[in-house]
Amino acid sequence: MRILGIDPGSRITGYGVIATNGHEIGFIACGTIRTGDETDFSRRLLTIFRDLNEVIRIHQPTVAAVEDIFIDRNPRSALKLGHARGAAVVAALHNNLEVHDYPARQVKQTVAGYGQAEKIQVQHMVRTLLQLSSTPSRDAADALAVAICHAHQHAYGRWGRSA
Amino acid sequence: MRILGIDPGSRITGYGVIATNGHEIGFIACGTIRTGDETDFSRRLLTIFRDLNEVIRIHQPTVAAVEDIFIDRNPRSALKLGHARGAAVVAALHNNLEVHDYPARQVKQTVAGYGQAEKIQVQHMVRTLLQLSSTPSRDAADALAVAICHAHQHAYGRWGRSA
Numbered sequence: 001m002r003i004l005g006i007d008p009g010s011r012i013t014g015y016g017v018i019a020t021n022g023h024e025i026g027f028i029a030c031g032t033i034r035t036g037d038e039t040d041f042s043r044r045l046l047t048i049f050r051d052l053n054e055v056i057r058i059h060q061p062t063v064a065a066v067e068d069i070f071i072d073r074n075p076r077s078a079l080k081l082g083h084a085r086g087a088a089v090v091a092a093l094h095n096n097l098e099v100h101d102y103p104a105r106q107v108k109q110t111v112a113g114y115g116q117a118e119k120i121q122v123q124h125m126v127r128t129l130l131q132l133s134s135t136p137s138r139d140a141a142d143a144l145a146v147a148i149c150h151a152h153q154h155a156y157g158r159w160g161r162s163a
Numbered sequence: 164m165r166i167l168g169i170d171p172g173s174r175i176t177g178y179g180v181i182a183t184n185g186h187e188i189g190f191i192a193c194g195t196i197r198t199g200d201e202t203d204f205s206r207r208l209l210t211i212f213r214d215l216n217e218v219i220r221i222h223q224p225t226v227a228a229v230e231d232i233f234i235d236r237n238p239r240s241a242l243k244l245g246h247a248r249g250a251a252v253v254a255a256l257h258n259n260l261e262v263h264d265y266p267a268r269q270v271k272q273t274v275a276g277y278g279q280a281e282k283i284q285v286q287h288m289v290r291t292l293l294q295l296s297s298t299p300s301r302d303a304a305d306a307l308a309v310a311i312c313h314a315h316q317h318a319y320g321r322w323g324r325s326a
Contacts, residue, residue, distance in 0.1 A: 042264075045249050046256040071238050078238035082245020083252070086208050090250045093209040101205075 001154070002028065004061035004097065005147030006052070007139050008069070008085040011036035013048050014139030017059040018130065020151040027130040029059050030140040041080070045087040052091035064092035065150035067142065068103045102149045107142075110149040164317070165191065167224035167260065168310030169215070170302050171232070171248040174199035176211050177302030180222040181293065183314040190293040192222050193303040204243070208250040215254035227255035228313035230305065231266045265312045270305075273312040 001022075007014035016030035033051040035044035066089060069081050092099050105115040111125045123141040126132070129148060136144060164184075170177035179193035196214040198207035229252060232244050255262050268278040274288045286304040289295070292311060299307060 042252050042256060042262045045253050049253045049257065069242060071242060073238060075234050075236060075238045075241035078242040079232060079234060079245040079248075082242040083249035085242075086246035086249025087253045089205050089246070090208050090212045090253055093205060094212065099205045 001063065001151075002059065002061040003147040003150050004052075004056065004059070004064045004092065005143040005145065005150070006064060006066045006088050006092070007142035007146060008048070008066065008081070008088040009139065010041070010044060010080045010084040012139045013052075013084065013088060014137070014141070014143035015052065015055055016136070016140055016144030016147050017055070017061055018144065018147045018151060020155070022155055025130065025148060025151050027132060027144075029055070030136050030144050031055075032137055032139045041083070045083055048084055048087040049091045052088055053095065056091070056095045056097065061097060063150065064089075064097045064099045065146045066092070066099060066101055067107060067146045068101045070104060100150055100153075102146055107145050107149045110152045111145045164226065164314075165222065165224040166310040166313050167219065167222070167227045167255065168306040168308065168313070169227060169229045169251050169255070170305035170309060171211070171229065171244070171251040172302065173204070173207060173243045173247040175302045176215075176247065176251060177300070177304070177306035178215065178218055179299070179303055179307030179310050180218070180224050181307060181310045181314060183318070185318055188293065188311060188314050190295060190307075192218070193299050193307050194218075195300055195302045204246070208246055211247060211250040212254045215251055216258065219254070219258045219260065224260060226313065227252075227260045227262045228309045229255070229262060229264055230270060230309045231264045233267055263313055263316075265309055270308050270312045273315045274308045 005016040013033040017028040019026045038044045108117040109115040112121045126141045126144045168179045176196040180191040182189045201207045271280040272278040275284045289304045289307045
């Protein structure tokens with residue numbers, strides 16, 4: 001099973017693809033889609049949609065895991081994030097991928113053993129779990145972490161007693 | 164020019180297509196995309212995206228006008244609406260349509276002459292302006308109203324002194 005993890009954002013969307021056989025996980029790819037320079041907000045959504053389509057075409061994941069958005073107190077930011085997340089989810093579904101949502105807390109708990117883990121801890125643990133030679137950027141690491149979280153949910157036991 | 168008006172919502176998305184030569188407007192089609200029965204929220208987004216793709220394929224609009232979302236005080240509703248609107252905007256852009264945003268107040272001002280007009284007034288005026296034999300549903304009327312608002316913005320004068 002190949003899992004596409006997505007960490008959507010209106011300025012930077014992280015993505016990460018991992019493979020799992022239910023016992024082990026392996027790194028396939030990761031990266032970021034940067035849209036912050038695009039002044040037309042709608043164009044950012046198209047870039048997220050198109051670039052994720054391309055990632056899916058190249059790496060052929062079978063399922064997507066998307067980080068659930070933290071509900072900001074500010075409705076305007078929630079609205080923007082909603083747009084970006086909607087574009088990302090549509091890209092996955094349009095390519096016939098199942099989409100699963102995971103709250104940030106659960107993602108952090110899975111990869112770092114602590115729901116309030118800092119971004120840098122997540123980056124470190126993602127690097128360790130996937131045996132990467134360098135540390136991925138924050139957004140790419142978050143996306144890989146969501147993918148790992150999904151793999152963990154569907155593991156056969158190796159991943160610990162809570163699975 | 165054929166204009167696709169969209170009034171996005173997470174349960175009901177209205178759409179309407181009109182034609183204009185810069186002087187007159189004519190009705191082409193309108194309808195609603197109902198997603199409220201779908202319990203999986205992500206699936207709603209896919210339905211919005213796919214159904215709008217179909218509307219665009221059939222009616223061949225060249226530009227899209229989308230109602231700007233009222234920023235609710237509740238970030239959770241703003242987030243949901245953002246998802247729906249993101250899916251709609253991506254559908255339009257993916258089909259190479261330009262996307263223009265219009266605040267609800269401007270739409271109401273254009274079709275009903277009053278920025279705080281009630282939905283029923285908008286329905287009535289849309290019916291009158293497009294010479295329809297029956298009154299469109301609220302969501303379809305709102306979508307047609309956004310399309311009319313865009314036509315008005317790009318009119319050559321017939322639409323009144325403010326254009």
